[in-house]
Amino acid sequence: MFIKIDFESDMPIYEQLRRQIIKGIAKGDLEKGEQLPSVRQLAEDIGINLHTVNKTYNILKEEGYLAIDRRKGAMVKDIMPMVDEEYINNLYSELEYIIANSYCRGISKEEFLKLCEDIYDRLENKQGGEKYD
Amino acid sequence: MIDWKINKGGKNMTERVYLMIIYTSTLLILLILQMLMPKLIRKNILFGVSIPTNKLEDKDIKLMYKGYKKDNLIIGVPALIVVSYLLYISKSPKLQTILMFSYIGILFFIYLKYNYKAKKLKKERGWDKLGRKIVVVDMKYSRDKSKVGNISPLWFLIPLGITLFNFILAFIIYPSLPSKIPIHWNFQGEITTYRDKSYGVVLLLPFIQLGMVCMFYFIYWMIKNTKQQIDPNNPEESLKRSIIFKKAWSIYLLILLILVTVEFSILSLLTYGIVFETTRAVDILNWIILAFSIIGGLVLSMKLGQGGEKIKLKEKNSGEVIYKKDDDEMWKLGNTIYYNPEDSSVFVEKRFGIGWTVNAGRLLGLFLLVLPIIIIVLTFILIK
Numbered sequence: 001m002f003i004k005i006d007f008e009s010d011m012p013i014y015e016q017l018r019r020q021i022i023k024g025i026a027k028g029d030l031e032k033g034e035q036l037p038s039v040r041q042l043a044e045d046i047g048i049n050l051h052t053v054n055k056t057y058n059i060l061k062e063e064g065y066l067a068i069d070r071r072k073g074a075m076v077k078d079i080m081p082m083v084d085e086e087y088i089n090n091l092y093s094e095l096e097y098i099i100a101n102s103y104c105r106g107i108s109k110e111e112f113l114k115l116c117e118d119i120y121d122r123l124e125n126k127q128g129g130e131k132y133d
Numbered sequence: 134m135i136d137w138k139i140n141k142g143g144k145n146m147t148e149r150v151y152l153m154i155i156y157t158s159t160l161l162i163l164l165i166l167q168m169l170m171p172k173l174i175r176k177n178i179l180f181g182v183s184i185p186t187n188k189l190e191d192k193d194i195k196l197m198y199k200g201y202k203k204d205n206l207i208i209g210v211p212a213l214i215v216v217s218y219l220l221y222i223s224k225s226p227k228l229q230t231i232l233m234f235s236y237i238g239i240l241f242f243i244y245l246k247y248n249y250k251a252k253k254l255k256k257e258r259g260w261d262k263l264g265r266k267i268v269v270v271d272m273k274y275s276r277d278k279s280k281v282g283n284i285s286p287l288w289f290l291i292p293l294g295i296t297l298f299n300f301i302l303a304f305i306i307y308p309s310l311p312s313k314i315p316i317h318w319n320f321q322g323e324i325t326t327y328r329d330k331s332y333g334v335v336l337l338l339p340f341i342q343l344g345m346v347c348m349f350y351f352i353y354w355m356i357k358n359t360k361q362q363i364d365p366n367n368p369e370e371s372l373k374r375s376i377i378f379k380k381a382w383s384i385y386l387l388i389l390l391i392l393v394t395v396e397f398s399i400l401s402l403l404t405y406g407i408v409f410e411t412t413r414a415v416d417i418l419n420w421i422i423l424a425f426s427i428i429g430g431l432v433l434s435m436k437l438g439q440g441g442e443k444i445k446l447k448e449k450n451s452g453e454v455i456y457k458k459d460d461d462e463m464w465k466l467g468n469t470i471y472y473n474p475e476d477s478s479v480f481v482e483k484r485f486g487i488g489w490t491v492n493a494g495r496l497l498g499l500f501l502l503v504l505p506i507i508i509i510v511l512t513f514i515l516i517k
Contacts, residue, residue, distance in 0.1 A: 004269050
């Protein structure tokens with residue numbers, strides 16, 4: 001799986017990395033139980049500080065996507081994190097902002113739902129489409 | 134190897150001519166490499182300066198390549214003749230070393246001039262402000278680096294075995310050696326210098342051999358651990374290229390190391406006075422090693438280019454151009470030294486040249502950068 005890091009983006013690098021790993025898991029590019037590169041290796045290859053990668057891995061561990069083993073390093077968990085109330089609340093406020101933003105720009109409900117459907121379909125068919133990156 | 138055989142006192146005519154030919158051809162190869170280099174390095178690097186891929190057809194860039202070739206011919210060739218003559222008439226090895234280095238200095242200045250021009254052009258055209266700065270990394274490759282993409286470290290057991298055999302042989306044969314041991318031969322293969330027998334003298338060669346094995350293994354380890362460079366426009370192909378590139382150079386290193394250790398073993402047998410009575414075998418091996426290292430190195434450089442840039446693979450054109458991350462400001466001294474404390478990589482690809490260099494922003498990198506300079510200065514002070 002290829003990850004792209006944009007050094008000029010407003011989004012911090014650890015967050016970009018976190019999102020790409022989650023996307024990779026959803027698309028099936030990263031399989032359950034699969035080992036991730038070591039913190040040092042990934043930091044060296046991207047050309048960033050060790051702490052940045054460490055931060056991403058720790059956040060993903062707390063979210064329940066990764067398990068960190070002392071010897072094997074970071075691995076994708078076999079059981080994906082559950083949906084809890086906190087997550088739903090988060091989802092609601094994030095979506096509210098995104099939909100509000102789209103609504104202001106004149107994107108219709110149908111168009112928006114069509115986009116959502118496409119994204120879901122892509123994930124279910126495990127197609128590594130990059131269209132909406 | 135040549136050092137081993139140079140008779141320090143009273144060089145004769147043929148020996149001096151022979152040495153001058155070796156020195157001059159070394160310098161000539163450097164000049165040829167310097168002239169070919171702009172076309173061997175990564176396409177998007179112009180004299181060490183990164184240029185957006187879609188701007189490479191610029192008229193001024195082509196003019197710059199032409200001017201560089203011309204400058205190298207006008208300055209490099211006459212300077213080579215002068216330096217060769219001076220090398221021939223100069224008697225002290227110290228002076229000869231200075232002469233060799235000053236020629237390399239001249240070549241470097243020609244490069245610096247064009248590096249400066251390239252920087253200026255980039256600024257004038259506003260290419261430094263173009264697009265986003267993106268890095269692409271393959272997670273799987275990053276993880277499996279130690280397993281895929283290079284030859285197995287077990288191959289190094291061959292040269293290590295040859296070395297250990299030499300050590301064991303030295304200990305077995307030591308009691309039966311005469312009290313004087315030959316350590317120097319002239320170009321006719323006659324023994325010129327003897328030394329009193331001691332473990333220091335007998336074990337010198339095996340220890341140098343062991344040092345060589347360690348050094349080559351270190352370079353192999355470095356190749357394995359360099360930062361991966363992936364073109365965001367063509368991630369899969371550029372990854373394949375870089376794997377082929379690393380593998381090819383590692384195999385080259387391994388073969389060279391095996392040849393060198395074999396030669397050291399034969400030299401040892403020569404010192405013990407068993408098996409060989411002449412230096413002919415060493416001479417032949419010397420030529421093989423010299424030819425293999427030069428021709429092999431040139432062929433690999435020209436066929437593969439920096440990072441495998443010249444390997445032809447099917448490329449899909451994605452239309453949209455993604456601009457690579459521009460880290461020019463991290464490259465110092467005419468874009469030859471990488472200094473980036475934020476980057477945790479110790480080894481990175483060279484900007485202008487084939488192979489890898491260190492990140493002077495890391496402690497280990499800085500140490501490895503300064504080490505050869507210290508060694509050269511120390512040898513200069515110690516050899517009087």
